[in-house]
Amino acid sequence: MDTVSALDATTPEISDDRLQSLFSAMERDGYCCIPDFLTPASLMTMQAFVASSVRSSQNEYVVFRGSEAVKGSGLDELAQSTRFQSIFSRLYVASRNKPAPAVEFYQLLRCLTGKGMMQHSLNFHYDSYLVTALIPIVIPTTGRAGDLLLVPNTRPVRGTYAGNLVDKIMVDKIRQKSLRTRALNDPASFTRIKMVPGNLYLFWGYRSIHANEPCDPDTVRATALYHYFDPHADSRLKARLRR
Ligand SMILES: O=C(O)CCC(=O)C(=O)O
Numbered sequence: 001m002d003t004v005s006a007l008d009a010t011t012p013e014i015s016d017d018r019l020q021s022l023f024s025a026m027e028r029d030g031y032c033c034i035p036d037f038l039t040p041a042s043l044m045t046m047q048a049f050v051a052s053s054v055r056s057s058q059n060e061y062v063v064f065r066g067s068e069a070v071k072g073s074g075l076d077e078l079a080q081s082t083r084f085q086s087i088f089s090r091l092y093v094a095s096r097n098k099p100a101p102a103v104e105f106y107q108l109l110r111c112l113t114g115k116g117m118m119q120h121s122l123n124f125h126y127d128s129y130l131v132t133a134l135i136p137i138v139i140p141t142t143g144r145a146g147d148l149l150l151v152p153n154t155r156p157v158r159g160t161y162a163g164n165l166v167d168k169i170m171v172d173k174i175r176q177k178s179l180r181t182r183a184l185n186d187p188a189s190f191t192r193i194k195m196v197p198g199n200l201y202l203f204w205g206y207r208s209i210h211a212n213e214p215c216d217p218d219t220v221r222a223t224a225l226y227h228y229f230d231p232h233a234d235s236r237l238k239a240r241l242r243r
């Protein structure tokens with residue numbers, strides 16, 4: 001057996017009917033959940049990776065970007081799973097009514113803990129990528145859990161990168177303070193995702209304002225993120241600004 005099929009054997013196969021109802025939930029509720037997406041054995045391997053990473057970082061915030069950075073954790077292999085990838089390509093087809101580009105991820109593992117906790121919490125933003133998949137690896141069982149807050153589906157996919165940039169600047173610079181105040185004073189006005197390790201949560205990251213709540217500095221909150229499809233990947237303005 002090659003690695004991909006070995007991996008697919010532990011990744012659940014999502015039927016087209018199920019996919020349609022996940023898509024509907026993302027449109028209607030702002031997110032969807034596939035419970036127990038990871039096997040207990042995979043989850044344990046990922047939790048061990050997080051535990052040793054947090055130890056190496058002296059119990060401070062640490063983030064891993066890309067597949068190489070999480071080699072051996074199983075999170076790298078998941079990105080290669082055709083069953084996993086097909087969730088993203090089918091969501092793309094359902095939302096855009098055209099064939100999906102090859103599935104390549106912008107992949108992260110965020111380990112939130114320690115004094116820097118607040119600096120990495122309640123940072124409301126739009127993602128640059130259409131679909132965001134979030135898998136909680138470690139969630140605090142005492143104190144605050146670091147739920148995800150969403151204002152789902154507040155914008156369409158913009159036709160231009162400039163249009164996207166205006167939205168992003170609005171949230172990053174102009175609305176940030178009032179979103180934070182609202183998160184503290186009226187948290188019930190957000191869609192709240194309470195996260196269970198090993199579940200898979202999906203939402204339209206590009207279209208939804210979102211941020212994580214803080215947890216307590218002496219606890220660990222680790223989330224794996226897989227972002228798919230940058231609508232403005234070919235933008236010349238984007239390329240110019242990145243130079
Ligand atoms: O860790 C989380 O709960 C969310 C992180 C996030 O939104 C991102 O990395 O784009």
Ligand SMILES: [Fe+2]
Binds near residue numbers: 125126132205
């Ligand atoms: Fe995000």
